[in-house]
Amino acid sequence: MNSYSEFQIMGKYYVVVNLSVYFFILIMDVKCLGVECYNNSKCVEGLIIPIWNPVEIEFADTVIRSVIYIFALCYIFLGVSIISDRFMASIERITSEEKDVELVMKNGQKVNIKVRVWNETVSNLTLMALGSSAPEIMLSVIETCGKDFQSGSLGPGTIVGSAAFNLFIIIAICISVIPDGESKRIDNIGVFIITSTFSIVAYVWLYLILGVISQGIIEVWEAVITFLLFPITVMLAYMTDRQVCSKFLNACLRRKGPVKIRMEYDEDIEEFEHLRENYMTTFKEMRLKHPTADVQNLELMTITEIFEKSKKSRAFYKMQATRMLTGGGNLFRNSLSKLKTNFLEESNSGSIADSKLQRIFFDPVHYTVMEDAGQIQVIVKRAGGFMGSTVFIDYKTEDGTALAGIDYIECSGTLVFKANESEKEISIDVIDDEVYEDQEFFTVLLFNLVVINGQKSLNYQYEVSKVNRATIMILDDDHCGTFNFETDIAHINESCGSVMVGITRTTGSRGIVRIPVKTIEGQAKENVDFIVNNAKLYFKNEEIFKAINVEIIDCGEYSKDKDFTLEMGEPKLIEISDNPNARRKKRFAKRKSGIAAEGIPKLGDITKIRIHVHENSVYKGVVDKLILTNNVSAPITKSTWKEQFIEALSVNPDESENNTTPPSLISFILHYISVFWKLLFAFVPPTEYCGGWLCFVVSIFCIGVLTALFGDLASSFGCTVGLIDEIIAITLVAVGTSLPDTFASKYAALNDETADNSIGNVTGSNAVNVYLGLGLSWSLASIVNASRGEIFTIHQGSLGFSVTLFCILATVAMVIILLRRIPRFGGAELGGPIFLKYISSCFLISLYLIYIIISSLHAYCKLDI
Incomplete structure (x- = not known):
């Protein structure tokens, strides 16, 4: 599916939702409202863009200004999406940082591997969540600072509206896009419960400080607690992910006295072993599907299979969404192509033959x-x-x-x-x-x-x-022969399928000879690790080699060293020759007296062979190389400005398997619309510099500037069409800032094996929006006002009511999502039976419509609650 089709699908959701909202808002008689609910005073100046006051207030002038504002908003929003792409790339680079660790495996083997410095749960709730919510957070902070540390309506309203859109619309889309008959569950349910609980706690806390504890006033301690709930959420989620509490309880049960929790790399060992097993299994599957392919092609097919099935970060999916909407091509295909290129370069380095x-x-x-x-x-x-x-x-x-x-x-x-x-x-x-x-x-x-x-x-x-x-x-052909194994010890790979153990016949080849072979078990057990098919061998006349077929049972072990032994019994001459008319039989008969002494078959020096079964060296080598190239962030990290400018000027195919398919027309149109932003942000330092932190700082500064422009344009547009900031915030601005996350969650829902990235991170982002977006801005404002001897007041408008309404509806939504895990209700958060899938999606969308409509009615005093 190309970017145009994606735009059509998402456009349907956008049009249905927003037309319904604006229909209910615009049918209201705004002019008859009291000044307590709506102040139709002169529009205020923006932080950066001055107000556009018309010469004469006419309908045509209002339409023209509205259209210009809409196009400007869309273009600024496009710029925010593109710089957010660079911002997410820096976050991906930072959170994928690795360190060398020596792990002691369960079998005592020491393995040097690379493990990520950042815990996945911590990175998702901190930098990843910041990357997803950066526009909303920056808008709230910039609005507060721009108003001389006084409250505004656009920032808080956007945060609440964005939370509603994320929870209701994004999850509804993720539920419905799963193919019929399929379902996906949240894997780390403990972390999801923590983040979903704190996402609701965040808005309950807002309700308390806005309407119960100190109505309309934000005190310093309230703002600071709002901000501190962020690290508390991260810490609890991390402890749940690492199962710290269960380890503590287990340690208490085992010993008396002070208990010390050992923060080992147990999870890293399990993850590493699971990764190796997954790679080996995939490589074996590719070998069975393509038995004639060489090792290098099997490696590339394994990389493709692993990459497509591997769990991507939220940054990856958001970058994918942005590039599909700006003609930047399919990040999946481009990243896979670069991953293969890097793998081939590492595999071929130092081993290129001299063709001359x-x-x-x-x-x-x-x-x-x-x-x-x-x-x-x-x-x-x-x-x-x-x-x-x-x-x-x-x-x-x-x-x-x-x-x-x-x-x-x-x-x-x-x-x-x-x-x-x-x-x-x-x-x-x-x-x-x-x-x-x-x-x-x-x-x-x-x-x-x-x-x-x-x-x-x-x-x-x-x-x-x-x-x-x-x-x-x-x-010599005048003797029955001496029989030996080819060697006394053999080392084989467990995934070889079978092995032929050779017995040679030397110093003669006369007659038909039978050789019995018996099995002596060692660590390897017969019918468990191996099967010997022919325990008796018959050498024909003049036959000098025979082989015993031993089937090796592949147990899928990465590190294996088991052995067993084969031993030959005494050879027995069955017939002197299988050709009674042969000339040699006559010569042999004349020398019968010599047969007993030196002509009969006999055993040689090597009558036993010990066979050691190891892990497959080819598979092991492939797995080791795959693990070294396992960092998904490597292909999407740009190393030079040159590469960034080349990409900024390039139009890539949408969904083609290779670069031979030309881009579609819509890709060219989207590219030329966004080429200004692409070239401008190509000047942002590459993510390789300073470990990605330099790109992080520059990108978030650019996002702040564009967000300020976006806020000014949104407020001016609302003033032009007669909509207050609270309504613009929870509709236009909230949907605009959340649209890239919608695409990202949709891609995650389709491509990930679990629902963690698609909906598991939604609740985390909602909590971060409040704790960082409002906690940071309100902490700054309350501290500054307290230093001035003033009180930081909040012009509540409909904010308190919107928060209360959202808490109620969010609780209902969370109950529905958790009920879907019960087998009779689908057994999974995403997908499931067709009827339940679409019913759930429609119900969540209806919750969003209820939230928007009731909040709007209350903002315009059409609903007195």
């Missing part, structure tokens, strides 16, 4: 033949470099235990590789005799490389590889 170097080598380097084979073909290859050259290389045979003229025919010569030829063969004759011998070998050597037309001007190089000697093993 050509090597000549044997392939394979070991050959085993029977002495009656007659002739053997030894293969020589060349690879790499310039294949258009002609290459000469000499070869010769050299004796080992096998002697030229007795066991094989000596040979030497020159191989000529013509242009584009990559393979040559050397033919060597083997001599067959009737004398019993042990296995023997000789070698073939490559030397004296000569190159013609080797493109020396292009610095091509040629060399004889280190693999310049091939070994040929000759096995």
Whole structure:
């Protein structure tokens, strides 16, 4: 779905809600209201923008000014969204900071990993919440400071209106956008209960200080407590997330005397092990789906799968929403592309082969033949470099235990590789005799490389590889053989599926021989860790190799070291030959007397093999590399101003899988509308400088300036059309500042596996709005007024009533959300049965309409409560 479609969907919600609101407001006879409720005095000057007073008050003039104000508001709002994108990028950079920690795993293994400095719950309630609510908070603070530390209506009204929009409309949208038949639950329900409780406590506290404790007056202690409720909320949420209370109680039950809670990395260990298991499982799934793919492609497919399923931060989703609405492309696709590029660069660093170097080598380097084979073909290859050259290389045979003229025919010569030829063969004759011998070998050597037309001007190089000697093993065919495992110890990966354990037959290959094999369990248990399929092997006549198939059961362990043993029993000769007419049987029969002494099959020196099963080294290597590139913030963090300006001037595809699909027309239109803001804010320092803090400070300053402009324009627009600041605040300004969060929550609802990011953070943002937005501004104002010997008064208007009404409706909404966790009511906060899903969404939207309509009626004294 492109940004235009997203705009259409969200536009439907916006139009339905706001047209309903304005319909009820504008039908009221504003002119007949008393001065206590509505003062139609001359509009006041803005903090930055002066008031636009018309020459003559006419309907046409009012319409023109209203339209201009609306366009100006939309454009300033666009600028706020774009600088908020930079602000959220800095927050993502700060909260994703990592440190090296040595963890001791449950099996005693020490692992050096990177863990995040910031706890996720703390970052969501502090910087992430500040990033989501920055316009509302800055508007309240700037309005208070701009009015000489006196109260205003726009800032507090926006905070309450924004809270209502967040709780009712955003959650309603998140519930309904989940595909039919699917559902998503809040994972960290403890933190959600804390934040939702304190979001309601925040507005209950506002009601108390506005209408009960000191009506219309904010004292210093009230304002300071309002601000201090913010760190209290964060601390309680953190303790709930880390289960501090349960750990304390468990510690009290275990020991007497003073109890000391150990703040270890237990959760980090569990998270790390879960992450590794998730990566390994995904990699195995990709391998099963694509059995012919190489390791690197499997790695990239694993990265894609993990990235799409991984939990993103709220900053990521808000940046995604902003870029989709400004022609900046799909942040998911762009980030994934950069993540793959970084992964490939790290994987290929230091391992790039020299494409101009050509090597000549044997392939394979070991050959085993029977002495009656007659002739053997030894293969020589060349690879790499310039294949258009002609290459000469000499070869010769050299004796080992096998002697030229007795066991094989000596040979030497020159191989000529013509242009584009990559393979040559050397033919060597083997001599067959009737004398019993042990296995023997000789070698073939490559030397004296000569190159013609080797493109020396292009610095091509040629060399004889280190693999310049091939070994040929000759096995005697006049003996039943000696049987050995290939090695006495083997190390295999647990996810290999199966392994072939080889048994070799040397010093002869006569007759059909049976070899029994038994299993000796160690730490690895049969039918749990492995299965041996063929416990008896039969060697046919002249057959020199057999393998036992052992299935390895993959238990999905990252760190594993278990062993078991296979042991050969005494070999038994079944028949002398499987070819009764063979010439060798006659020769063998003439030498029957020698069979008992040296011709019968016997065991060699390696009759046992211990097999150690470890974690898959390939999987382990992939997982380790994936963990190193697990930081999602890396792809969205800009390292230079150059990259920021390139992105500011670029129009990216909306939902394309790659960059070959051109952007849509609406993307170009949105880009050119917003290109001024993009270029302006490209001057903001990149997030890599000072760990993101420099970008954070500059961005929040820019947000403050734009918010002041936005507040002035909103107030002037309300004055022009005859709407008071309280109504403009809870409708136009609140919806405008909350619209990016709506898109962000919608993306989170669709892409996350849980509902924590989509609706879990809504309650946290609502609490932060009050504690920071009002707590900070009112603390400054009350302290300044107290130092002057004055009282900080609040022009309540409809604020006290709006707070009271919101508390009641918010409690009802929270009950509905929690009831949805009960299986009979859907079993999850998001999605669920179609009927319940849409009923819940409609009910929450109706709560928002009730809040807006009743608040507006009360503000205009149409409802006397």
